[in-house]
Amino acid sequence: MISNLHFDTEQIREQDRHWIHPWENFKTAGTTPRTIIARSEGIYLTDTEGNRLIDGPAGMWCVNIGHGNSEMAEAIAEQVRRMPYYSPWSLGNVPAAELSAKLAALAPGDLDHVFFTTGGSTAVDSALRFVMYLNNCLGRPEKKHIISRQDAYHGATYLAASCSGKPRDKVLLDFETGFIHHIGSPNPYRRPAELSVEDFCDARIAELEAKILELGPDRVAAFIAEPVLASGGVIVPPPGYHKRCLEVCRRHDVLYISDEVVTAFGRLGHFFASEAVFEVVPDIILTAKGITSGYLPLGAVLISDRLIQQLSGKEAESGMFANGFTYSGHPVVCAAALKNLEIMARDGFMEHVREVGPYFQARLRELADIPIVGEVRGMGLMACVECALDGDARDSLEVGYDVGARIDRHCQALGLLVRPLGPMCVMSPPLIITKAQIDELVGILRKGIEAAMAELRAEGIWKG
Ligand SMILES: Cc1ncc(COP(=O)(O)O)c(C=O)c1O
The missing domain is CATH 3.40.640.10 (Type I PLP-dependent aspartate aminotransferase-like (Major domain))
Structure with missing residues (x-):
């Protein structure tokens, strides 16, 4: 356990400026503060500020057995x-x-x-x-x-x-x-x-x-x-x-x-x-x-x-x-x-995914009642919530390409990391996730999408 470590976030961000990250945007590099993950355990991450986040994407679709396995x-x-x-x-x-x-x-x-x-x-x-x-x-x-x-x-x-x-x-x-x-x-x-x-x-x-x-x-x-x-x-x-x-x-x-x-x-x-x-x-x-x-x-x-x-x-x-x-x-x-x-x-991971996967999919599909959600889709423990601001799926890519990023920002403040991809939020949590943790994830995601929707309405980007 490294739970007592203390981090100077500003200093780490300064050092991080030397790191060219994947898909780096050089025009804006270093201008927006990057969340720095310092610790992780099970399905949770902790950033250098001590904020706890659910790891929605399991790193990059990969931390299947969960973090911190001794x-x-x-x-x-x-x-x-x-x-x-x-x-x-x-x-x-x-x-x-x-x-x-x-x-x-x-x-x-x-x-x-x-x-x-x-x-x-x-x-x-x-x-x-x-x-x-x-x-x-x-x-x-x-x-x-x-x-x-x-x-x-x-x-x-x-x-x-x-x-x-x-x-x-x-x-x-x-x-x-x-x-x-x-x-x-x-x-x-x-x-x-x-x-x-x-x-x-x-x-x-x-x-x-x-x-x-x-x-x-x-x-x-x-x-x-x-x-x-x-x-x-x-x-x-x-x-x-x-x-x-x-x-x-x-x-x-x-x-x-x-x-x-x-x-x-x-x-x-x-x-x-x-x-x-x-x-x-x-x-x-x-x-x-x-x-x-x-x-x-x-x-x-x-x-x-x-x-x-x-x-x-x-x-x-x-x-x-x-x-x-x-x-x-x-x-x-x-x-x-x-x-x-x-x-x-x-530890029966395959059986566990076959049991909680349908629950994960069903709970996420409840988000389809939010007006800016165009489709919720997926299989097993991978899913995507795609937004469509004009209600027309075929036009959504042209409208508000940063919708996913806005949702991610709100979700992070609420304790969930999602992976934004244009108008989409992709979810692929560690396979150890329980039904109660799925409820937690979906609850935060709903609040994050609704907060982004309110923001888009206030800015006149979404007219719904
Ligand atoms: C389907 C698929 N193939 C290949 C890759 C590339 O893998 P890597 O990033 O380990 O090189 C990825 C990465 O996300 C992927 O999703």
Whole structure:
């Protein structure tokens, strides 16, 4: 426990000015006081001023088992004492070997092979490099095109960022556009008004097939998709969408890559969601975040035995897959992941999420009666409250883009950290959250949204 530590917030903020944060806005950097988190326990954070906040986003979709778990601290310290690091190139280590076998056992189908990375973005890049390598080995070097989707988020390395499809992330940076393509987002909330959800789903499936045919099936290598588009605003695609995408991919010999960086390790009540929730056994699954509950950075690419078999054996033309990182299979990080998975299984995390998830979703949906709330959606322990100031979902992006930030500001003052994304507030609390804590979270969120609404009305921005 470090509860008695005292912090000089102003001094820390001054030091913090040297830190270029992710998605830094250089124009305004340092001009708005940043909340500095100093301690955390369970689902709660404490800032340097001593304010207690519910951790609405679980860090960044990752602190699944909750903060301050002393078993994790012990496991990490023990591995540091035993053997902190050795090169993964030609040598093995005990935790990484054990973890790869464990992941192979938990993963669906024949996804038996694991490539360790340092996080989600490097998992995306490694998967795409693997696909390129595979097709080069198989003598089809032209089969390189990748299809992704609008609203997707796949990370911040060059290839991963190029696969992402959020318009606001696409300004002032360069992206690979030669072989990475995007089809429409499967967001039922923003579907054309004249389409039913079923017709909308049909249209998105047809669009995927049309894109493959346009590019040429012999040139398309893979389709990459998050089961639920997380940072795009917790977009749950229409029923059957993923299964039908997989069928299209199979028809045209296109690999299906499921980006489970957010959805794996319990957020939807299963270790992996692809098959258990969406009835899809992909060729490749990407994971990170919840694999260590964010205690240490780790990513993993799970690859099917079918693909590895094509590269193995005497007849195979393959050579070295020259891709990897100094910290691939880092023993301390893998020891943390093993302990995390042990805790999740032993303490019934999947069962708990399957029990409280529907309650979380039902309580949050009560917020739909607030006039500026356009839609509440989600699944398991991930959800999004999307505001629509003019009552028209399709126009909400143009209206008051800072609505989420205003709600976050009010919620923070009331004891809840939310993740604002434009007009959306995203929620993905630690999986240990109880029903009483869900009540606390929803109660604060309601007050925060109502306070923001009153403010918007007073400023004449919302006319309701
Ligand atoms: C679905 C998805 N894929 C990939 C990433 C990138 O992971 P990282 O930030 O660990 O590189 C993220 C991060 O939020 C994500 O949500």
